[in-house]
Amino acid sequence: MLGLGLALTFMTSALAYQFDNAKDPAYPVLLPTPRNLTFGSQTALIDPCFFAVTSNVTMKEGDTLKVDPKVITANIQEYVTNKVFYKGSDCPATANYLASNVVGLTAEITHQTADLLPPDLEDGDESYTLQVNSSAISIVANQYSGIIRALATLAQLTKYSYSTGRFTYAVKFAPINITDSPRYPYRGFMLDTSRRFFQESTLLQTLDILAAAKFNVFHWHIVDDDSFPFNLTTYPNVTKGGAFTPEQVYSVEQVKNIVAHAEKLGIRVVPEFDNPGHTRAVGFDSYFNEAIRCFMKDWSNNVPDAYRINGGPPTGVLDPSFDKTYELLVGIFTDFNTLFPDNMVHLGGDEVLQSCFNENPNLAKFMEDNNITDYDQLIVWHMAKARYTLQNINRDKKALYWSNEDTFYQEYKDGDILVYWGLAQNITNMTDIYPNQKYVMAPGDYYYMDCGFGNKYGEKAWCDPFKTWWKIYSFDPSDYITGTQCLGSEIAVWSELNGDQNLNVKLWPRGAAMADKLWSDKVPTDLVAIVQRQVAFAEYLNDRGIATSSVVGRWCEKNADHCFAAYPEAKAEKVEELFAATE
């Protein structure tokens, strides 16, 4: 009978554990997927004790490198030592030479700009070629950042392999030839360090993870209503009053370390001062307090709803009728200009609780004197003055703004960049209203990584449910904006419920889905390949001591082909239906 028939086919393999038979993919699994990849069937062994890193830099015509060229070689060496040879090495005094013919890595930069990263995002060139054969590894890129992207690919290709009592590293599928470049120039990650403070070490590690997935922008939402952890040298009392505790402040030294670490990894740091809303923390300073509307400190009783955004913790709003408001902006943008070399600065502009303006009886007169008709126009007036204040300090700075369905009254000028956090379905409204702006897409219904855990009352939050790996993959900016008007996207992490302890398991590997999608050419999404990439990226992080979550069950991780084969080939439209039905 049938059962018996099965049993017979069975006798021989009964003692094989399930995963003894599980087959690894017969090709390199890389996140993001390179544009062009050819590979072979050899395994290149690398002996870290006999591995030389050399680099050669040819400058772009007319440019002169501002740093010592040795810095570039040192940075590459550091990446190789820490990220590629991730388990270290054990080089004996008298080395017993190992079976490894890979003599080293040569990095060639052909059009380097004066700065490691060109001042403007759109002048960046992250393209690279990577070749790994049985004797050497070679990387060629136009700019420094391309070398770093190539190293990220190399690190994902390299696995620790213990052999004859010596640490070795193996690259399978050699010879490997990769020609690669990103689809979008802006692949960002936003972190809110105001609702909760993150240790410097967490930010440095997060930058390493971002680089591994080829993100290239860290949008640092450094202050907000809840706390002011930025060490404001121009007005130190703002920090002293607004920070949670003296320890929960990013010192000048720490900010410099974070910016330098990011630059080394080809990542731009975009600081944000969200204003005029979300500025309650400033009000703890006695000098600026009078310019903060809705500010309360010593709560005599309940916090009035008029002081909260959707029932959240109390907010504060900078009052445009006070000169001090712009003294503050001068102070903050002066510090930003000193510490953050990138030409992008985010000015916020979201969730201005207009009812707070009613608190100032003199505001009506002020508006009348300035021909400001309503609070919407008052905010437009303020944001224009904020931009002016920024560019008056450094004319090369570009202003970024939060944009969603509630801010379509806003007015922008050429060069302003809109970071859209509204619903994906309303993106087209925005691009109709502002046809001349450039955009970064951070739709809350796809890219808000903190969603799905409820609001502060443990009830449903506006952006629930949780954005699964597949939900993230299902959004593509090119479905909404074509051409170069879209700079790219960013995933956002608001930190009410995130901290040093759970950030990694909450974000990874799923957060890498955005970087994967935006780097690679848009292709029909193959569920098996996607899961293999998510699993491979999680293993990459685990190999380096970073905790992650899982996107599928263990059986499906090891049997992705069988687990998903029955599923109809997934296309974005299909996913849209699925989520339309489930939200």
Next chain:
Amino acid sequence: MLGLGLALTFMTSALAYQFDNAKDPAYPVLLPTPRNLTFGSQTALIDPCFFAVTSNVTMKEGDTLKVDPKVITANIQEYVTNKVFYKGSDCPATANYLASNVVGLTAEITHQTADLLPPDLEDGDESYTLQVNSSAISIVANQYSGIIRALATLAQLTKYSYSTGRFTYAVKFAPINITDSPRYPYRGFMLDTSRRFFQESTLLQTLDILAAAKFNVFHWHIVDDDSFPFNLTTYPNVTKGGAFTPEQVYSVEQVKNIVAHAEKLGIRVVPEFDNPGHTRAVGFDSYFNEAIRCFMKDWSNNVPDAYRINGGPPTGVLDPSFDKTYELLVGIFTDFNTLFPDNMVHLGGDEVLQSCFNENPNLAKFMEDNNITDYDQLIVWHMAKARYTLQNINRDKKALYWSNEDTFYQEYKDGDILVYWGLAQNITNMTDIYPNQKYVMAPGDYYYMDCGFGNKYGEKAWCDPFKTWWKIYSFDPSDYITGTQCLGSEIAVWSELNGDQNLNVKLWPRGAAMADKLWSDKVPTDLVAIVQRQVAFAEYLNDRGIATSSVVGRWCEKNADHCFAAYPEAKAEKVEELFAATE
């Protein structure tokens, strides 16, 4: 003007960091809340180098302790050393005596049973009294488990305090007098170790966390379709074939360690063999393979939907028409009987994919011969035989079963315990159908801790959304079953997306909400007090090196009174509305 007025009140306090003014609760915050608590305003300092633990055991009449009484003192000493003095001690050879008058802890047990835990859950008595004054700590309990619950309370009361170069520990609010006992005898935690393997160290640490929140049952869903990590000594090839890898098996020694660690903490371990469904992993053994329906190993092509439960990984079903089916049960229950002293064994019985029975052409004849009319009755027939097989090996064993809306055709006998995992709203249907059973409540819409992260396709899962701390608090068994018919509840963790790396941050502190609710008298839920308990429990775990998540933002943690004061006093009914509106 108003702004200026505010500024004036301000000049003095501008340099105070926000949390310098945050007030800690002026009373002991304990999770769960003790039934009766009185406290004072002194601080009792404890010097771990001068702290004696003594215990005195008076046996229940007619009982004789099966273990050396010294074991009880040793267990108490171990709890004090590891959990109360959580940062250790530094006792110099010649101690410079410290300003501490707390000379030690005396534990008095008045009605101890022969076993550390009485054989039957309902004979357990976890009540205790705890007194902490400036000179001594005393605990009195009827049984061993009461002492352990008291120690959990003491550990939450005790904070590390460094003083004059010596480690000391402080108990604030002394003198403290607590009289305490649980509302429900079964406060359980279920973990699935088949979809993903958990290290022994993870299970041991989880037991410590459970004890801290006064859980008292570990329901171990040890095997399932995906893998068979239980080391089956009676049929070792079942393990060899069904385990993921040789390393992902719980050895006999490890199971003994886990059971012993649990017993030491007053926690019962209830093993489960889910059958006849969810048994695919058994089919890898050539001997039992013929008794597993729907089993496929070498997938020639896609896994047929007929082999999956809701499109999940393939399942398997034990065929009642094979004698081998009951040989297997004898083997498994024999091993269970050897390794698990508790009298509760879970037989599963959920999600039997009946279409699999069609695979056996001989089954119709078998059913006819046994007067079995349909597949529902076939399953009833099998579960009865499974219970008989269990109790034939040990007549004292009680059978637990999964029960939900799909199993209301099931038939039970006195002593059978139903673990209900259906929707809360359908609990009353069940109790109408089975008025004579006892129940453990694990409603999937409140207590499934793995929900909210989507299914394996990254789409919505049946039990989404995420169960927030507040959702968990909003369920109370007494709203559905009164009296002793309800033994209690358990939270369930299915492990497709959980593993060693993310279990703690996914579960804690919110998972403790159930233990909190079921231990304490049912009271109107005070949001501020709940959040203070959740935050305190998270800090308890953090102090002991265990990572957690956050239930509210940092500002609300430190300003719970202001953060939640504007919120209408939360009652279960109110919460029901909220969730009805948001799901």
